[in-house]
Amino acid sequence: MQETSARPTDREIIRFERPMAIVGGGVVDPALLRELAERGVALVGADGGGDAIGAAGLVPELIVGDLDSLSDRAAWEARTRVIHIPEQISTDFQKALYSTEAPVTLALGMTGKRLDHTLAALSAVLEYAPQRRLVLVDEVDVALAVIGPIGFAAGAGERVSIHPLVPVSFRTSSGLRYRLDGLQLEPGGLLGTSNEGTGGQVEIVPMDGTPWLLILGKERLWDLVAA
Template sequence: MQVPASERIGPPLLSFSRTLVIVGGGRVDFDILAGLVASGAHMVGADGGADLIAQAGVVPDAIIGDLDSLADPQGWARRTRVIHVAEQETTDFEKALYCTRAPVTVALGMTGGRFDHTLAALDAVLRHAHERALILVDEEDVALAATGPVRFTVGRGERISIHPLGPARFLGSEGLDYPLQGVELKPGGRTGTSNVATNGTFSIEPEPGAAPYLLILGQRNLMALIEMAGQSAK
């Protein structure tokens, strides 16, 4: 059983007023990273992810992890805040999650590459989705971990996938080719891969108490998804 974050190290150590980007050691699109930096987002390296941030010419606001994959920790300590979290029950991504707070958190370099890292990232998202707005970015898509109703606009005919992280029954939806009214999605059962936006704007409403679900869209929707998630978090 996972030990609650509050029992591991107490309250979050770092609070950010703008979007937080946590960068891991997986595959990172440097154009996306540069765009997020230009938007004013804060940067935190999950252990060796800090070295990828440095490749983009940026010094992260902090580095968090067990520091087993970070090049030159002592050198980094002279440039930014380095938070060593020694426990081995969680990944560096989850350490960065429970050590921080932000209105919206974007995760880069947490999926793709190693399959076990991707699964661990999804487990961390499930555990933290109710307490913060989380968006995962991979090579093709972005995935918002949603815990309630969502209304969003994409291109007409654009692919929309809804993947449950636990049992989630839906009260209804609008603007989707395959309606969700009365539908239950759950891992190992029915999922919502490759639905379609019929007119661009769509909405999804889960039942109260439903498990978090991933709203998966094409990468080009990232900035608009961050804005929407930020508004919902207020």
């Protein structure tokens, strides 16, 4: 259980003018990390995620967290910027989120290995979705936190899952096998898992700005980043 303490109010914000990837200690594909670096994405380690970046033969531009999982803090401090945030009310993912800004934020290694870490990552996405563009990346899927309407192209039969983080109602939809018109999706109730595109443009219009997740196959990662 985490101790209760206040988040620092005088914290420095590290700003990136290009896409950023926050890397945690869950399941991470080293080849994808190297591809991100080649495409100019800034790599930020959330505590032990710095070691995951190092294992891919890369050096993160920043490591941030309470540093209880980082293998060799002194060695990393000699190679890159390390920010120690000792408060225990938030996860290392949240620390990395409130310490940075970027036009698009990818999150890798926040799922897998431990279910509690996965659930905590979803909670962080719900908290920060109104403030920044967030994409969770795992071995199979990419999940974009959406506020308001969205439009994108999807192939016929392509899996398009709509997952409610909290109860969310939809006004209209098009381009989906199972329309969302007038439906309310909610955890513990009706879900939008394994919907499909009909081929062409998909349009989804919710009733308001409640956050929800658009989940597509991992091959759509760069489409979401470019969008």
